Amino acid sequence: MDLQGCIDPPGNNDIANLIVAALEAARPLIINGIPSLGIPPLDPLGPLGSIEFHVDGESLRLDGQLNQTRVLNLSTYIVCSLNFSLGISQKFDMDLRVEDFHVDGIYAVDGLFAHLFPVFGSGDYRLDAYDAGIVGGAAISYNPISDIASIKNLHLDIFFSDLELVLECILGCGDMSDLINSAINEVAPPMFNAIWDAINPILTSALENGINEILKNISISDIITPEKIAPHDLGNANDFVDLVLTEVDEIILLSGLDPAPLPDATLPLPEGSASLYGGSLSGLSGLHRDGTCTIDRATSWLFLYANIACQEFQTQFLANVTSGTTLTTGAQVSAEVGKVAIYFVARQDVLIHHTDFDQFVITEFGHIDVNIEGMGLLGHMTGELTEAVINLVREDITNMLEGTIKDLIQDALNETPWP
Template sequence: MGPITTLLLLLTLSGCNFAQLLDGCSNPPGNNQLAGIIAGVLENVRPILVHGIPDLGIPPLDPLGPLGHTSFHVDTSAIKLDGSVNDTKVMKLSEYIICQVNMTLGIAQKFAIDLRLHNFHAEGFYNVDGIAFSLFPVFGNGDFRLDVYDVVITGGAKMTYNPFTDHAAMKDLQLGIYFNDLELEMECILGCGDMSDLVNSVVSDIAPPMFFAIWNNIEPILTQALQDGINDILKNISISDIITLETRRAMQLGNANVYMDLVMKQVAEAIIDVGLDPAALPYITLDFALGQAELYDGQLTGLSSLKRSGTSTFDKVADWVFLYANMAVDDLAVHYVANVTSGTTVYGVVVHTNIRRVAVYMVARANIYNFRVDLDQFIISEFGKIDVKIDGLGLLDYVVGPLTEAVANMVRESVANIIETIIKQIIQQVLNENPWPMQ
């Protein structure tokens, strides 16, 4: 057997869909005083990570391991391979940078964390066996070294607040990982022979599955340690000392009711000012089962009675303020003059339509720095019954059924289009012109 060959395999994976770095860190990293306390503690526990926290059952995290047998599988057009790593140690985890810690106890009650790590280092023993390009065997076992650079570890969790104990707690923490560059060193690949060109041609298929196999092994350990550690901090913090009763009340459901009433009053005035109550409706030709109708001189009345419906709520998450609101308008009326033709008979008729109720659900979002409003959602959540009355059909009374259905469908489409375009634009403009209280 030839001499032991060490292959240094360098990959630049920034173009892959799993290698996306997040941009920007906050200074300070905490989005409020409570998050700042968490960030401060995390900043000062680095030495503890070397020894673990026995009282909390947290093992040493730097180095972490040795880990047991971990298998991985590669199945690409270039290579099919089964592999495993053993006795793996992960190092340099204590060298993290705290990028962001966001904690809210409002409507959303969320926790989010963003940690950066320049170098995620792992080493241990590998074993691989497979085939490349459906022809060449790929095999080997020996020591490996893995360095992953520009790592981002993100986490998200739910927060709960107990008003009786005045304490918050975290649950269901989940971590994800992203990286930019990966460097892998393997000894005795291909039986310690000199086939580095072949190995280099398939290493981009081998290295990422190996890394994610290691990460999947340690992720539950890190998740539990981070969640237990933060909950141990939170159990000693009275939330009322950090977030006042007045602030907590401001984060309750319905805290935007007064604001939305003001907004809807201005929206109603704007609807009238731009000539939407009454609103002129376009000339329309309807083909129905028994003939054709030409509708003209159409008018829609009642849009200016659009009002808040139910509770409206502000919620602040990190650098964003969200507004959740419901609106509704009752008894919209549509009036048309029409010529109805069936066969060779033509009658002039008048069409009266009443819409019992139209409701809209809206989620708006504003950045606390530039105050620009985006409507994330603006959807018609309810479109009530449409009553259609047609006067003047005379001998064509037999077409009233199919004509009524065609008119109802046309009215539904026309009114929905006005609400989802023009009314939406008016509401967004009014929201931009009225500062949000939580900004």
Template sequence: MKGVAFFGIIIFLGGGALIGSLANPGVQNALDDFIMAIINNFKNVIVEGNECLGIPPLDPLFIPGFPLNITTALLKMRGDISNIDSTGLRTLEVTSLSCNIITLSVQLVMDMPAFHIGGLYNVDGLAAIIFPIYGNGPFSLDLGNFKISGQGQLGARLNGSLYMRQLDFTMEMETMAIRFEGLLGGGELGEVLNQIINEMGLTVYNQVRAILHDTLMRVMLDFINFSLKDVLLADIIGGIIQPPGPDPGPGCGSTPAMAF
């Protein structure tokens, strides 16, 4: 299907003359700049939401509670996490973006300097088989140098109009600081207590990361397709249409482009 669509674009844009123009760095840069501008405008959606697309503000991002079940050689613990919110998405910055105008693939990297997760926990269990572990109260989980790498695939219809047909992310963090208020142990647990905290923090992080991944992928895909709904690849290449400027978001009255 991708080959058929791209073949249609070649016909639409003038056949063999297009092949030479695609090798021009200026043509590549035009598409890069256009997609970069759309993703930068997505930061407004993070802060303000977008009523037309049914997207609420994402910073803070409220996350449903979930059960906590940890079983390791040193720790068995059950409980739950609730009243979760996270802040920091508004600090998201695109640090690199490149589009391949032949394959219509997109590679991007986004950084979040700091990402905070907070909420309530309630747990009980055993450490080292015999030491009771229990506690409830607020917790905080702070992530540093959070990096999001994205891979996308643009599509082009036979009339030359663009859409983002696929988008996915991988997420990594460099540092993690965890605090569970009221977490108690029997005696001087020392390193065991640190292990408990790390296991709990990693479990919470992995759960939140999965929700963040799905949320970010869905709303960014909707926003990009909304922004591309009237955009022709030929207009970008020819310089007829310029990258969108800073804007709170697209107005109502249109629907997002369908992703095939």
């Protein structure tokens, strides 16, 4: 069996390894089912109801129906990997491998080969997917009061290296059956997909119910115990935020973001329009703490409450202004911006030390002072252009702070050990 990508041990932590151990011990239950949980026998699984499939290939078109379908060898799975992560990045995923995913039953088909020859037949069939794997993912729900976790919305997909299909007695078991077998690779995939669509809900429900039955007996804090964190006082993160913002300011300078280029823009005006180009924004490397910053603890997360700000932003543009047949080119547009303040809440998963933002809000946007020179004959439009530039500058700075700068702060929070 191809076990590429498998890990040993397969679980990413103690909880995952407990689930793996329970799945390994559950093979007899997979064969016999668990009636109390509504889980039917899964090996063999079936017989299933009628399954229809369609083939619409280059050389073969047919309609088919499968009955008495059984799926075998599900209890021979190997747990390749299982990830169970709590905290901000809550996720569950698993990878099960089966050497021979075997399906058999009765088929009936009717169609055309090469658009000329009738294709018909019925009888036994068998379909084998070799080196198969079933991968799944789910959301995790954790109740800190009961200290119990569960998975929900599990979804499964299957992959394999080879498909082998045998249709017995197609076209009456005569010589024409060899002709059809030459096109069998066009039949196998749609047949397999139809079978998988039929069994997928059964497997999904069985696995989700079975794993939740395992999890209901596990107290999460007994298995994964985060570091003990002392109660925190207001302002306990001031030095930490100072350090983070120093790193961010250095990265901004090294990345060539101060000054940062601004996108060109076309501004509609009451008497015409203005095209702004060659824009730049200075002052981003002046991020600093702007008040008390505090770290606190809630269940398995650390929360950072921070106030930061930047002062003395400056923007520069060149502008071509048009009104009717009059054109002014190369007008110089500059703007100075007072204080822009931001409040953010960042949270770190204490289990995997990953940081994300819960809030990132611009709480104060200072006065924008615009200066425009070189309007020439269109000087009377300076007032309306000033108003449009104010809105543009506010939008540009907001986009820069809520995009690139927010990402840089998150990177620095991820890379800097939290106190």
